[in-house]
Amino acid sequence: MTPRRARAAGRDLEMRQRIAEEAARLIATEGLRDYGLAKRKAAQRLRAPETRNLPANREIEAALVRYQALFQAERHAATLQRLRRIALEAMRFFAPFSPRLTGSVLSGTASEYSDVNLHLFAETPEEVVFHMQQHGLPYTEDQRRFRFERNGPQRPYPVLRFVVSDTPVEAVIFPVDGIRQAPRSARDGRPMDRASLARLTRLMEPAGEEGGTPS
Structure with missing residues (x-):
C-alpha cells in the first residue's frame, strides 16, 4: 500500500469509528432505535453524509456499550x-x-x-x-x-x-x-x-x- 493510500485508509477508519461513536450517543441519549437511521444521522452531523464507510451494526452496539459504561454507568x-x-x-x-x-x-x-x-x-x-x-x-x-x-x-x-x-x-x-x-x-x-x-x-x-x- 502506498503512503497516500495508507493515509486515506487511516482517515476512513477514523471516520468510521467517529460515526459509530456518534450513532451510539444518539441511541443512548435521544432514543433512536433504528441503527441504520442512527448511523446516517451521525454521518450527517459529522459532515460526512455521502460517506460509504458506515460502521456495521455490531460496531455501533460495541460503541454503545462503551458509551453507557463511561457516561451513564449508574x-x-x-x-x-x-x-x-x-x-x-x-x-x-x-x-x-x-x-x-x-x-x-x-x-x-x-x-x-x-x-x-x-x-x-x-x-x-x-x-x-x-x-x-x-x-x-x-x-x-x-x-x-x-x-x-x-x-x-x-x-x-x-x-x-x-x-x-x-x-x-x-x-x-x-x-x-x-x-x-x-x-x-x-x-x-x-x-x-x-x-x-x-x-x-x-x-x-x-x-x-x-x-x-x-x-
Whole structure:
C-alpha cells in the first residue's frame, strides 16, 4: 500500500469509528432505535453524509456499550434493572405461553427509551388475546415481519403492544413450535438471543451471572 493510500485508509477508519461513536450517543441519549437511521444521522452531523464507510451494526452496539459504561454507568444499571423487573413481571403473566425475552433489555444495551420485547408461543394468537381480555388489560394489535433463514422470505406475525409501569411492552406471537428456532435479527442477521424466565431470573441475581446451560 502506498503512503497516500495508507493515509486515506487511516482517515476512513477514523471516520468510521467517529460515526459509530456518534450513532451510539444518539441511541443512548435521544432514543433512536433504528441503527441504520442512527448511523446516517451521525454521518450527517459529522459532515460526512455521502460517506460509504458506515460502521456495521455490531460496531455501533460495541460503541454503545462503551458509551453507557463511561457516561451513564449508574443510571444505565438502574434503568436496566428496572426494565428487567418489568420484563420479569410480564413473563410471569404470560407463563402459559412459554415467554422469552429478547432485544436490548436482554443484551444489556437498553436505555430509558427502550421497549421490553417478548416472544410468546401459542396454538393460536386468539389464546393470548383472550388471556389479555380476561385480565382486563388494554392493548393494541399489529404485525411484525421476521426472517428465519439468512436469505429466506420474511413472514408476518401478530404483535400485542401494551404498557407496564409507563414502559411499552411488545409481545410477538409465534406458533408453539416457533420456540425451537429463533428468527434472525434485523441488525446482524444472526438468530436472536432469547431468554426464558429462569435465565432472566439468573441474570437479575446480585452477581449478574448465568450458571449452567442457558434455557
